[in-house]
Amino acid sequence: MMDKARKAASFNTYELTCLIHGGADIVKQRRAAFNRVEKLTGTLDPSKLPCSYGNMDREQAYDEGLEWGKAAFEDGITHKHTIFDNITPRYVLSNASPFGLTTVMFIPTLRLQATAEQRAKWLPLAESGKINGAYCQTELGHGSFVRGIETTATLDTNTDEFVIHSPTLSSTKFWPGAIGFSCTHSIVVARLIIRNKDYGPHLFMVQFRSLSDGLPLRGIDLGDIGLKMSYNGTCNGYATFKNVRIPRSDMLMGNASVSPEGEYKKSPHAKLSYATLVYVRTVIVRAVAFQLAQALTIATRYSIVREQGLGPNGLATTESALIDYKSQYYRLLTLTSKAYAILFASRTCDAEYAILRKQQDAGNHGGLPYNHTLAAGLKAWATQAASDGAEDARKCCGGQGYLMTSGLPEIVASVTATATFEGENYVLWQQVGRYLFKLIDTLADRKPIEPKMNYLADGWAHFSWMSPLATWRPSDGCVHVIHEPCSARGEQFLDANVQLSIYRHRALRLIFSAYTALRSSSLPPAEAWNEHMMNIINVARAHVEFVVLQEFVSHTSTLPASPMKTVLVNLRSLFALSTITNPASINAISFIEDGYLSLSQLSTIRDLVNSLLDKLKPEIVALTDAWDFTDASLCSAIGMKDGNAYETLMNWTRQIPINVNAKKDGGVYKSGWDGWIDPVLRARL
């Protein structure tokens, strides 16, 4: 069945693989790297039960993470590639590896925030693995709100040292990756204190462990925070400092600096430190596209081979494959369109970040607010889409999707973490909203705004011309004035510009209406913000969805004509149109609540979605194969490339230690039977 489904595709899968990964050379390099690491970790043979599925106690999980982490980290150095700098060989973000923080946080932070001398000292050590770095920011009592950090770094001018200290229980560093037992050094975020003056959070290089025996240095208490939903291959940990002394020169002084006498020199650009955040979020956006695609690859393959029921409405005479049920391929294909939407958006995010870094190196930080907002918004949108999508893909596999051996629970559990870390999504949405409103304030002052945001300027011109703020009815918080219903009909809805106009109208209407409601509110600013918070979040999401569609359009329309392009263009239309009518879409009513789309237009859109689904159904296996996941990286009994779901599942199941051991006793779990079951049977109750 798999072969037939695979052959049904109209385009060359390898061509799409190259598009996804950025060229044939990279595809070749990646395949070689995965093969080496999988060989080294003994995971190449798909008939062997992956050890993590047999048992998963805390120690075993960490041991496995150490093995994978070492193999991936050393492969990158030995073969001079960065493939595993940001993701593990299972496509989880590298902070899932005990050696991953050094590449994903430690080195990038040094590059951005250390002095030339500090970089010369630390980077060679970190890049060659002679030290294993981490990044300590989050505390038991303080997450996304960095200014609340309580750990202190107090200057002692007599000894020219900083004293790192944890003054309270809530100041305990809690969550940082690899600090439990793995890292040797860490950058620590602590409040800079000079002569009792608090200069707020700054970065300090602190050695945590002896390089000779791994023992924590004096005054540092380290440990593991225990089992998590996923990421158990690393030791997210806790750390407390009892008057730990470090040389003054180990404060990262690339930006702000402190002299031996205790003179504080401010950062030339306070926001420069945000660059690390922007970087990490661009990494996350790309990573979750692949994690969602992993879940979809497994669910799609299983849906091809799994039979269930007598077809739609039970009217067939033989059992039908899951994939033939509309609800199944509706869910899988719309989610697939989202995975591609995230991928293309991440391309833009990466490119913009590269430009920003060039500008910053030239001392120009003007692009930061735009890039910070772009990365924050895409991170919030993509991580939510990927988390919800991976879980729905898992549910598409029924009971089997609930088994660890399906690989899906681990994927879902790891991707859902991204909605929380590196900026909790609800916090990020509000940052996006704040940025949008600031731009409109600028426009209201008749000043120019960031050119990349000019669709706001156009909307504003249109809107302010049509009615000055004064004549408004903010009482019902709606902008009525810029409302002209959509005029598209029939196939016109397949036109990228029509699709963009719908998303643009929705975003502009929500932005201006929330802006007006907020700025004209009689409440104190904080209360007004709270009053309208849910709308502000909707505003941010609508803006980001417009941007995502925009990038989907730009990355597909520029492709040369080919069967692959046709498929990707249909996929883009499916994304654009199903986001309006999909029952699971978030805040879809804002597309139509002002009457912009009529009932019969919605009905047309639903019909088009149906025909797009039927067009794309034969492509579904190729669209997931194209991501080029190895069987070992999926680690799924039901999602392997060969489609032998039941054989692999039973084969793995019989290898589970509790079964192997019970077989030795003739098929009974002795301790359980003797200790608990037999006593119940014999009890005279």
Add this chain to the structure above:
Amino acid sequence: MMDKARKAASFNTYELTCLIHGGADIVKQRRAAFNRVEKLTGTLDPSKLPCSYGNMDREQAYDEGLEWGKAAFEDGITHKHTIFDNITPRYVLSNASPFGLTTVMFIPTLRLQATAEQRAKWLPLAESGKINGAYCQTELGHGSFVRGIETTATLDTNTDEFVIHSPTLSSTKFWPGAIGFSCTHSIVVARLIIRNKDYGPHLFMVQFRSLSDGLPLRGIDLGDIGLKMSYNGTCNGYATFKNVRIPRSDMLMGNASVSPEGEYKKSPHAKLSYATLVYVRTVIVRAVAFQLAQALTIATRYSIVREQGLGPNGLATTESALIDYKSQYYRLLTLTSKAYAILFASRTCDAEYAILRKQQDAGNHGGLPYNHTLAAGLKAWATQAASDGAEDARKCCGGQGYLMTSGLPEIVASVTATATFEGENYVLWQQVGRYLFKLIDTLADRKPIEPKMNYLADGWAHFSWMSPLATWRPSDGCVHVIHEPCSARGEQFLDANVQLSIYRHRALRLIFSAYTALRSSSLPPAEAWNEHMMNIINVARAHVEFVVLQEFVSHTSTLPASPMKTVLVNLRSLFALSTITNPASINAISFIEDGYLSLSQLSTIRDLVNSLLDKLKPEIVALTDAWDFTDASLCSAIGMKDGNAYETLMNWTRQIPINVNAKKDGGVYKSGWDGWIDPVLRARL
């Protein structure tokens, strides 16, 4: 902070506790039972790390399940109560216990489908725990589609026996609870074969294990299916049968029967076997209300004590509690309203089932289709609401919600299973749709329908009077004719009847529009069904949401006037109105796509939701306390009644074995350091 938040409530929490559990006596009995079991399992002391959080390998998880299961099962027998017949002391469905299937499936099935003699033989043994029963239906290749079951039971008239056999790999029984290592007997669903004639799936009593030593009987291969997302306290297992012989008299012949000569007597009412399904689904609906409430209890308490940021828009001078952010109490309170909505709906479901059983005992099975649909629809709706809601409550706790020690991952993982088992939700939605369309066929034939569904009859009268099917435009699949916009304004939207009218209009419009589109389709029936499947699912959901609101209204409006009633009525309005405007609501556009509600009416509804949220915010702790969860049943470091989240979290964390062991070595995880980290540091790469 907890005390202050607790005291803020306007009503008596205990009064609500009694309402939730059904009276003061039951509350008293439950508290005693939980206390006995928690004492017996050593989980009363909240300062002790629950063992499952230290480690969770396959064996330990099962051992813990055996201990809890035995304690709960025996407590029920000893103290003559049924508290733990359907849920564990952690509020998971009893199939999470190795002794739970006997009460939740085995005994109920015997009662419904065994003969008097069979009941007399088996029930006393099962009810006293002298045998431990299970229920074997699902196979590796066959889940919700029972007719696809492949296991055979062939009559051998020479020996007056049935031969139970697994003919294929896909016929392997896979998933049934407690069969891996725990059960002694099981009801097995197998195809009845007499003289090569296949009579389809029937039920057979099969002994799996020797009562003396627990060894599987000859020809039966049993084992565990391995780690799952949750339910690891029991041994969901696999079973294959190699020509296993049982007495002919061990087929459950309460309905269909087979004579020694092999004459088959049909069931008087084929659908009687559905009664078990209906029963189990009513149990699930009630259970998930409590599981969602568990997640909300933890998230609410943590949101009270957790501080994060400088308030809305960062304008405050001191850090604010999470609960003070609109997005936080919007999510928590709307989810709380859902938990109560599910609870009240389950009351109706239970009552209807009790009536059905009475009727069936009197030989009247007429109520089955209605009850089957009610239970199926509520199961699908409630399990989705509870799964999504529990996960969102978990996300409300940020990073801490990702820790096993928060208790939330386990709750989320166990509740999400209910969306899949005992009837996969997408299958159930379509059954509901089928039932609704059948009723309309009946109405079209001018015949009466089930009185409890009369809102359809009213809608039909209205609609058919306004336009005969002929004059329709099914092309765009919309009913235009029964569309009169909602006339409500301002506070009128707080009126239960206005709220009901909105839900009723939406349900009727979707039902009639989908019905017309389907019945007037030119496609073959199966293809037509597939073409419209997503709409049919929307139809079913809209109907069920109308029913849920109806029951929320009926259970609250009948209460005597009291502060508690005022709160519950506000909670009902919050449920009714936020379901329309909540960005996370499923298919909310169907409330407005026909223009039934205008933009300014939606704006009014959003304002009312805001004011309801502010009214209910002081009640939030009481509304979760009222469910009366013990600390041990929540098993959460951040959700204990006292609100000492950080103290408990750090206290538990330090007790985690990997930390305790590392401390003995001076703070290093020796094997990991020596085996993996040290080699990386020393490698010359």
